[in-house]
Amino acid sequence: MSSDTHNTDAVLEMVKAGVLFGHKKTKTHPRMKPYIGGRRNEIELLDPEVTEKSLNIAAEFLKQIVKGNGLILFVGTRPAAKTSIQSFADAFKAPFVTFRWLGGILTNFKILNQRSVYYQDLKAKHEKGELSKYTKKEQLDFAKEVSKLSRIFNGLQPLTRLPDALFIIDIEEHATAVREAQRMHIPVVALIDTNDDPLGVEYPIFANDHTKASIEWVIEALKKKIEEA
Numbered sequence: 536m537s538s539d540t541h542n543t544d545a546v547l548e549m550v551k552a553g554v555l556f557g558h559k560k561t562k563t564h565p566r567m568k569p570y571i572g573g574r575r576n577e578i579e580l581l582d583p584e585v586t587e588k589s590l591n592i593a594a595e596f597l598k599q600i601v602k603g604n605g606l607i608l609f610v611g612t613r614p615a616a617k618t619s620i621q622s623f624a625d626a627f628k629a630p631f632v633t634f635r636w637l638g639g640i641l642t643n644f645k646i647l648n649q650r651s652v653y654y655q656d657l658k659a660k661h662e663k664g665e666l667s668k669y670t671k672k673e674q675l676d677f678a679k680e681v682s683k684l685s686r687i688f689n690g691l692q693p694l695t696r697l698p699d700a701l702f703i704i705d706i707e708e709h710a711t712a713v714r715e716a717q718r719m720h721i722p723v724v725a726l727i728d729t730n731d732d733p734l735g736v737e738y739p740i741f742a743n744d745h746t747k748a749s750i751e752w753v754i755e756a757l758k759k760k761i762e763e764a
């Protein structure tokens with residue numbers, strides 16, 4: 536298959552999945568203008584060549600981290616992103632955040648890691664019945680605490696050290712995560728939509744970050760490229 540045919544197929548797939556559909560022109564961030572390829576019914580359309588090129592660059596970066604047994608932290612808490620983010624992380628036995636970003640995951644890692652270890656210890660004791668020596672009320676309180684902490688820490692258990700990179704869906708929603716990564720000099724890979732400011736994201740993937748179909752397409756494309764490693 537020629538590269539032209541391959542490119543055409545990729546563009547058709549992106550169009551079908553809605554990857555190139557941004558937001559209304561009135562919401563376009565000024566720094567995103569160079570990456571706009573057109574407009575349809577007031578909706579800005581991303582340039583497919585730019586999207587494909589950015590996807591390949593980001594995939595190559597992530598591939599190198601995986602090859603070097605590096606650690607990637609996957610972040611996506613919006614309903615459209617949760618399932619795909621967890622699936623992406625699980626494929627590489629990596630940590631993920633799908634409930635909410637806890638301030639300090641990166642900048643206060645030592646303290647947060649201690650909380651994660653506490654949760655794992657409490658969970659293990661709860662499952663083994665080692666908390667039965669406490670009163671019923673205390674046992675109920677412990678059960679509630681395990682349930683509450685599980686939403687936050689379940690996905691973070693593989694995060695035994697600071698990650699080598701962050702992969703984020705929706706940087707507007709996760710501005711705190713981006714700022715923490717910048718402070719700790721951890722590179723960020725993120726889907727960048729037409730309403731986002733790409734500044735500060737080392738490996739932007741120019742794509743629709745607000746629909747499930749688009750997010751799934753991008754993540755599946757990245758998975759295939761990374762699994763080659």
